[in-house]
Amino acid sequence: xxxxxxxxxxxxxxxxxxxxxxxxxxxxxxxxxxxxxxxxxxxxxxxxxxxxxxxxxxxxxxxxxxxxxxxxxxxxxxxxxxxxxxxxxxxxxxxxxxxxxxxxxxxxxxxxxxxxxxxxxxxxxxxxxxxxxxxxxxxxxxxxxxxxxxxxxxxxxxxxxxxxxxxxxxxxxxxxxxxxxxxxxxxxxxxxxxxxxxxxxxxxxxxxxxxxxxxxxxxxxxxxxxxxxxxxxxxxxxxxxxxxxxxxxxxxxxxxxxxxxxxxxxxxxxxxxxxxxxxxxxxxxxxxxxxxxxxxxxxxxxxxxxxxxxxxxxxxxxxxxxxxxxxxxxxxxxxxxxxxxxxxxxxxxxxxxxxxxxxxxxxxxxxxxxxxxxxxxxxxxxxxxxxxxxxxxxxxxxxxxxxxxxxxxxxxxxxxxxxxxxxxxxxxxxxxxxxxxxxxxxxxxxxxxxxxxxxxxxxxxxxxxxxxxxxxxxxxxxxxxxxx
Amino acid sequence: xxxxxxxxxxxxxxxxxxxxxxxxxxxxxxxxxxxxxxxxxxxxxxxxxxxxxxxxxxxxxxxxxxxxxxxxxxxxxxxxxxxxxxxxxxxxxxxxxxxxxxxxxxxxxxxxxxxxxxxxxxxxxxxxxxxxxxxxxxxxxxxxxxxxxxxxxxxxxxxxxxxxxxxxxxxxxxxxxxxxxxxxxxxxxxxxxxxxxxxxxxxxxxxxxxxxxxxxxxxxxxxxxxxxxxxxxxxxxxxxxxxxxxxxxxxxxxxxxxxxxxxxxxxxxxxxxxxxxxxxxxxxxxxxxxxxxxxxxxxxxxxxxxxxxxxxxxxxxxxxxxxxxxxxxxxxxxxxxxxxxxxxxxxxxxxxxxxxxxxxxxxxxxxxxxxxxxxxxxxxxxxxxxxxxxxxxxxxxxxxxxxxxx
Numbered sequence: 107x108x109x110x111x112x113x114x115x116x117x118x119x120x121x122x123x124x125x126x127x128x129x130x131x132x133x134x135x136x137x138x139x140x141x142x143x144x145x146x147x148x149x150x151x152x153x154x155x156x157x158x159x160x161x162x163x164x165x166x167x168x169x170x171x172x173x174x175x176x177x178x179x180x181x182x183x184x185x186x187x188x189x190x191x192x193x194x195x196x197x198x199x200x201x202x203x204x205x206x207x208x209x210x211x212x213x214x215x216x217x218x219x220x221x222x223x224x225x226x227x228x229x230x231x232x233x234x235x236x237x238x239x240x241x242x243x244x245x246x247x248x249x250x251x252x253x254x255x256x257x258x259x260x261x262x263x264x265x266x267x268x269x270x271x272x273x274x275x276x277x278x279x280x281x282x283x284x285x286x287x288x289x290x291x292x293x294x295x296x297x298x299x300x301x302x303x304x305x306x307x308x309x310x311x312x313x314x315x316x317x318x319x320x321x322x323x324x325x326x327x328x329x330x331x332x333x334x335x336x337x338x339x340x341x342x343x344x345x346x347x348x349x350x351x352x353x354x355x356x357x358x359x360x361x362x363x364x365x366x367x368x369x370x371x372x373x374x375x376x377x378x379x380x381x382x383x384x385x386x387x388x389x390x391x392x393x394x395x396x397x398x399x400x401x402x403x404x405x406x407x408x409x410x411x412x413x414x415x416x417x418x419x420x421x422x423x424x425x426x427x428x429x430x431x432x433x434x435x436x437x438x439x440x441x442x443x444x445x446x447x448x449x450x451x452x453x454x455x456x457x458x459x460x461x462x463x464x465x466x467x468x469x470x471x472x473x474x475x476x477x478x479x480x481x482x483x484x485x486x487x488x489x490x491x492x493x494x495x496x497x498x499x500x501x502x503x504x505x506x507x508x509x510x511x512x513x514x515x516x517x518x519x520x521x522x523x524x525x526x527x528x529x530x531x532x533x534x535x536x537x538x539x540x541x542x543x544x545x546x547x548x549x550x551x552x553x554x555x556x557x558x559x560x561x562x563x564x565x566x567x568x569x570x571x572x573x574x575x576x577x578x579x580x581x582x583x584x585x586x587x588x589x590x
Numbered sequence: 591x592x593x594x595x596x597x598x599x600x601x602x603x604x605x606x607x608x609x610x611x612x613x614x615x616x617x618x619x620x621x622x623x624x625x626x627x628x629x630x631x632x633x634x635x636x637x638x639x640x641x642x643x644x645x646x647x648x649x650x651x652x653x654x655x656x657x658x659x660x661x662x663x664x665x666x667x668x669x670x671x672x673x674x675x676x677x678x679x680x681x682x683x684x685x686x687x688x689x690x691x692x693x694x695x696x697x698x699x700x701x702x703x704x705x706x707x708x709x710x711x712x713x714x715x716x717x718x719x720x721x722x723x724x725x726x727x728x729x730x731x732x733x734x735x736x737x738x739x740x741x742x743x744x745x746x747x748x749x750x751x752x753x754x755x756x757x758x759x760x761x762x763x764x765x766x767x768x769x770x771x772x773x774x775x776x777x778x779x780x781x782x783x784x785x786x787x788x789x790x791x792x793x794x795x796x797x798x799x800x801x802x803x804x805x806x807x808x809x810x811x812x813x814x815x816x817x818x819x820x821x822x823x824x825x826x827x828x829x830x831x832x833x834x835x836x837x838x839x840x841x842x843x844x845x846x847x848x849x850x851x852x853x854x855x856x857x858x859x860x861x862x863x864x865x866x867x868x869x870x871x872x873x874x875x876x877x878x879x880x881x882x883x884x885x886x887x888x889x890x891x892x893x894x895x896x897x898x899x900x901x902x903x904x905x906x907x908x909x910x911x912x913x914x915x916x917x918x919x920x921x922x923x924x925x926x927x928x929x930x931x932x933x934x935x936x937x938x939x940x941x942x943x944x945x946x947x948x949x950x951x952x953x954x955x956x957x958x959x960x961x962x963x964x965x966x967x968x969x970x971x972x973x974x975x976x977x978x979x980x981x982x983x984x985x986x987x988x989x990x991x992x993x994x995x996x
Contacts, residue, residue, distance in 0.1 A: 454850055461848040524884045525857040528875070532860030545864070545874030549881075 111463065112139070118459050119143065124150035124448055127475050130466055141452070141466035144474055150448065152178055152441035155255050157473040168248050169508055170445070178444040180251040181220050182244055182283055184507035185521060189284070190222040200226075200351060200377045203402040203418035207231040212344055214335065215239065216267045216361055217353035219284060221249030221260070227349070228258040235259045237342055241266040241330040242278050242286055256441065261342065267354065268332035269363040276330040287355030288330070298412045334364030345372065348424075352378035359386060362393055370397050374424035382413040394419040445471060494538060494565055495558045501533040502554055513555030517548055534561065604682075605702065609649055609709035611678045615894050617750040618674060619655050620777045621901045626656070627671050629664040634681035636662040642680055645702075652706035668880040670901050673893040714751050714758055719778060720770070720805030722798045724788050727778040730770040730802050734762035739989040740811035742799055742833075743769035744819035744826075746842075746971075747913040748899030750776070753892060754816070756973035757981075765985065768811070770802045774908050775899060783904070790911040792919040796825035800832060810834045812985060816970050817942060818842045818916040821924075824950070827931075828924035835988035837932040837981060838950065840970040842942035843921040845949050852943045859917050865910030872907035876900065889968055925953040932984040933959045934970070934977070941967030958984075 112130035119128035119141060127144035145153035156178055159165065171181040173191035181187035193199045200223065207213070210233040215224050218238035227234050238253070238260050240246040246264040253260035266274065266288060277290035285295050339347065350373050352361050358378050365373070376399065380390050387403065394401045399419035406416070443451070449469040456465050499511045506520045517527065527548045534543045542564050547557060612619070619626060630642055643660040650657050661667070664675055710716065717729040731751055741761055745754045751771055758767050773795065774787030788794070799822060803811055813833045815823030820841025827833040842855065851859075865872040878884070879900040888896045899909035931954050935947035944961060951959035960980060970977070 450850075457847045457850075461846050518883070523886055524878050524881065525854070525861070525887065527878050528861040528864070529853075529857050531864060532857075535864075540867070545871065545878055549874070549877050 115141070115456060115463065115466070118456060119452055122448075122452060122455060124153070124443055125452075129475055139464065139466045139468075141469045142475060143448070143452075143469060143471050145442075145448075145471050150442040152176075152255065152444060153448065153471045154473075155257075157471045159251060159255060161473045164251055164254075166247060167244065168251065171507070172444045172446050175447045176441070176444055178255070179220065179222070179225070180248045180255070182248060183281060183509060186283060187220065187222070190219060194222045194226050199406070199416065201230070202416075203404070204400065204420045204422075205349070205375055205377050205418050207234070208348060209233055210235070211348040212346055213237070213349045213351065214338065214344075214347055215351050216335075217351075217355065218249045218262065219245050219353075221252040221258075221262070223351055223353075224249060224253060224258060224260050225256055228256060228260075231348075233259075236261070237338060237344070238262045239265065239267050239338070241276055241288075241332075242283060244280075245283055263333075263338065266330050266332040266357065267335055267338070267352075267364060268357060268360040269334065271331075271333050271337060273329050273331050276328050278326045278328060280326060284353075285355055287357055288332075289356035298414070334366075335361060336364060336366045336369050339369055339372075347373045349375045349377065352376065354379075356381045356383065359389065362390070375420040376417070377419070378417050380415045380417050382415055387415050387417070390417055445469060494542075494561050497537045498534065498554070498558050498561050501530060501537070504533075505530060511554060513553065513558075515554045517552040517554075517557075522552075538564075602705070605645075605649075605705050606709065607682075608645075608678060608680070609653070609705050610712070612649055612653055612655060612706075613709045613712075614752045614755075615674055615677050616653065616655055617752075617771075617776055618670060618894050618898050618901060619650075619658065621898060621905060622670060623783070623902070625659055626674060627659045627661045627667055628675045628678055628680060629661050629667060629671075630675075630681035631679050638681065646680070648702045649706055652703045653710055667882070669882055669884045670880075670897055672882055672885055673888070673897045676890050677894040713762070714755050714769075717751070718805065720802055722773060722794075722801040724794065726773040726788050726794075726798070727785050728770045728773060728798055728802060728805075729776050729778060730768060730805060731758070732766065732768045732806055733758045734764070734766040736766055738764060738766045739985070740803070740806075740808045741765045741767050741985065742803060742808075742811040742813050742823075743767055744799060744813055744815040744823045745769060745771070746817035746819055747772050747795075747916055748775050748905075748909045750895050750898055753895045753971050756971070757814070757816075760973045760978045761981065761985075764982070765812075765989075766808070768802055768806050768808065770798065772912055773798060774912065775905060784908070787908050787911065790908070790915055792821065792825050792915045795822050795912065795916065796829065799823070799826040800830055803832060812836070812988060814981070815839065815841060817967065818913060821916050821919070821921055824921055824924045824927060825919075827929050828927040833927075833929060835930045835984075836927070837934065837984055838947065839934045839977070840939050840942050840965075840967050841933070841935070841947050841950060842917060843946045843950060844918055845921055845946055849949045850943050850945050852940055854941050855917070855943060859914070862910040862914035862917060865906045866914045867910070869903055869907050872910060873903035876903040876906050879906070892968065892971070921950070922953070925950065928955050930988050931957040932980070933957050934962065934980065935959075936962040936965040936969075938963075938965055939967045 109132070112132055115130045116128045119125050124146050125143050126146045128141060130139060130141050132139050145157060147154045156170065165180060168180040168182060169184070170178055171184050171187040172178050173188045174195070177191070179187060207227065207230050209231055211227065211231040213227045213234055213236045215227070215236055215238040218224055218240040221238055224236045224238050227236055236258060238249050240249055240262060241264065243264060246262050249260070250262045253262065266276065268274065268288070274288045276286070276288050277292070278286045279290070285298070335350070338344070352358050354361055358380050376394065378390070380387050391401050391403060394417070398421060400422050401417065401419045403415050403417045405414070452469060453465050456463060503511050505522070505526055506515070510520050517530070522530070527545070530548065531543060531545060538561065542561055543557065547560050551557070630638070634642070639660050639662050646660060647657055660680065664672060667675065713733055714731045715733070717731055720728045720730045722728055729751070743754050743757055745751070749771070751769060754769055758769065761767050774784050774790070776784055778785050799813060810832050812835045813823035813827055814837045815821070816839045820838035821843050823833070823836050823838060827836050861875060865875050884900070885893050885897070899905050899913070933947050933951035935942070935944040937944055948959060948961065951957040962976070
């Protein structure tokens with residue numbers, strides 16, 4: 107792509123209302139051409155704030171995830187972000203059975219994870235104030251960034267909620283953070299996960315299931331501080347709590363025990379996940395009923411083999427001015443496009459203007475063009491052992507996210523389906539030639555490491571000797587645009 | 591009705607359902623050379639497998655289909671077998687009723703063979719063989735009175751006729767509906783496997799439409815194209831005045847880079863390009879499609895149709911050539927067609943990008959675009975009340991003016 111073309115393209119990009127400035131860097135040495143965009147503060151406030159947060163170093167080890175059009179969040183694992191989005195935004199797992207919110211609600215989000223529930227509260231209750239409690243540092247950081255990104259009035263407490271102010275041993279599953287907790291037992295939790303995967307969509311089986319469970323349940327043990335809800339209410343001046351959401355992986359009874367007699371009547375609604383171990387569900391239902399709540403519980407059919415239930419409790423007199431859940435926007439929080447939406451529109455804009463033009467392979471948002479370097483914005487997680495492996499890493503990251511670029515990451519464990527396999531093969535072919543990877547390989551040895559090794563082995567002799575700078579005759583210099 | 595009469599009726603109903611499901615799945619059953627296995631529905635006791643096997647054998651024999659092996663659990667089955675099991679729903683509707691029917695002389699006034707015959711003659715009925723202009727045999731069907739205006743139903747490439755059965759049912763009351771299955775992808779005789787694949791271009795597939803009209807002695811017809819069938823109908827209409835009008839439903843077109851495509855379209859195009867390259871490559875992709883997870887993206891009630899072109903390496907290779915040609919041939923030269931046209935799509939279609947339909951409607955001289963608020967891609971095949979009403983209204987308008995001189 108020559109410099110005249112990139113200049114024309116940049117000018118075209120700037121005609122989109124969500125883009126204030128743009129530049130396009132041409133692809134070279136196996137790198138893709140990149141469109142660098144400065145988002146417009148008014149028309150793309152979400153992307154504008156995201157770019158500023160990232161430039162300020164706030165993203166750290168987190169990645170940007172976009173589980174739906176119009177939504178962008180900082181997260182740890184893309185798969186988990188998608189799961190949380192589905193559970194909270196699409197399936198409304200918490201806002202059922204009389205659980206609604208008044209405007210300006212005060213909400214305590216215990217077990218906030220990356221703050222997806224907090225974001226859901228903000229869209230349902232304009233002016234809501236959220237106290238998000240999350241003991242895992244990485245997740246709490248994501249929740250903080252997300253609250254800031256979406257302009258939510260949230261205070262993130264980096265501790266656990268329990269029956270006393272103390273410190274506990276805590277198990278964090280980095281690849282399955284939603285099951286982390288103070289009462290985590292790897293064997294027991296693995297069994298729950300196994301049962302969930304057996305009943306979920308695209309149920310897994312056999313050795314693949316075992317590999318998946320082992321990978322997801324890699325455990326890190328820490329000590330984390332705990333406090334009580336009574337203490338949190340006192341410290342933050344909560345005279346009422348419109349909604350207490352509890353998802354604390356087997357510590358739910360401890361959270362309830364940390365509520366004193368004076369605080370109970372000031373809580374209007376509770377929604378919680380309960381692990382029905384040793385009749386805990388009955389105990390929780392009994393406690394809530396005794397406190398004057400109208401109580402319902404249900405179990406997601408996909409969790410039928412697990413002890414997980416949802417409990418919904420509300421005081422009937424407290425719901426008169428609540429928001430009707432059906433009036434809530436489905437996905438967007440009204441902050442303009444996210445990158446995938448904007449990228450789609452810009453691709454259409456460019457191809458409409460010149461159908462024969464090469465569209466940039468990647469679109470990146472930055473707070474200002476001074477930030478643009480000549481370096482490719484490929485994620486740090488991508489290993490660049492050789493040019494061929496780097497190509498695979500970029501393709502792999504494009505499908506599963508940069509955190510999935512690990513030698514032991516398995517294509518099918520990551521959720522890859524048949525068409526995703528075809529996409530991977532097609533992208534590899536476009537960049538490295540037809541014989542770089544055969545379909546059988548994805549089927550027989552589907553880890554990133556094995557496929558990278560196969561791609562290295564399939565290189566012509568000249569390319570095998572190269573370590574990055576040298577390109578092979580079979581490598582296609584055309585940047586991958588995800589198009590045929 | 592006495593208790594025993596009630597049991598007999600239940601058994602008959604269950605047998606009819608099973609026979610109909612077998613007929614509906616016949617193309618798939620015949621496509622795979624290896625013996626296929628099927629599992630009963632959940633809850634059927636494992637001890638009933640021999641009884642169900644006996645019943646199934648009688649039905650497959652009566653329908654002249656390859657026999658199927660009944661296995662107690664779905665766990666070892668591959669994608670085609672799972673899709674087949676889900677369609678047959680062996681043991682559903684009360685295992686006792688079906689098992690009772692397996693015993694000769696009980697609860698089966700028509701007899702198993704009679705029920706099989708009845709199922710095989712119900713719509714869409716038995717195929718007619720029509721040779722295309724290059725000699726490729728085409729499996730064709732017709733429904734409706736011969737003196738009614740003709741509608742040529744152009745289905746998606748590689749799909750068995752069962753997928754358009756609802757449209758045949760909906761339109762055959764007022765029209766003479768004819769349809770056919772893609773060349774080279776379906777067994778045309780009693781022998782195994784499809785006939786040799788000749789020309790696989792979009793032009794050849796468009797000529798098949800005219801050959802089908804010739805085969806039934808039809809001079810002029812409305813062409814109703816669904817999905818990739820829309821591109822075939824469009825190509826045929828641009829080259830022949832015998833296509834007097836068109837309706838194009840959720841069409842999948844190649845229209846140059848200015849018109850966006852969905853991720854699904856791009857993925858399938860990649861798959862077809864790879865599969866068309868050679869049999870070895872197709873075999874590798876076929877192994878990928880054998881995984882049970884390959885069914886995840888397919889609607890369960892029609893998965894046995896959708897999986898058909900992936901059922902063997904050879905079929906997948908041919909599908910790559912045929913559907914690859916449909917998806918990659920630039921349709922813009924066909925937009926000179928001047929016939930009255932109804933173009934239907936929906937923003938909810940995430941399979942074939944609705945922008946393609948909008949573009950086609952804009953460029954055709956006499957097209958009316960209906961962008962429906964609801965309706966995913968496969969809903970085009972469901973022939974729901976709204977779509978049928980839309981089709982009938984359009985057909986009424988165009989046939990009233992064009993059939994006077996037929």
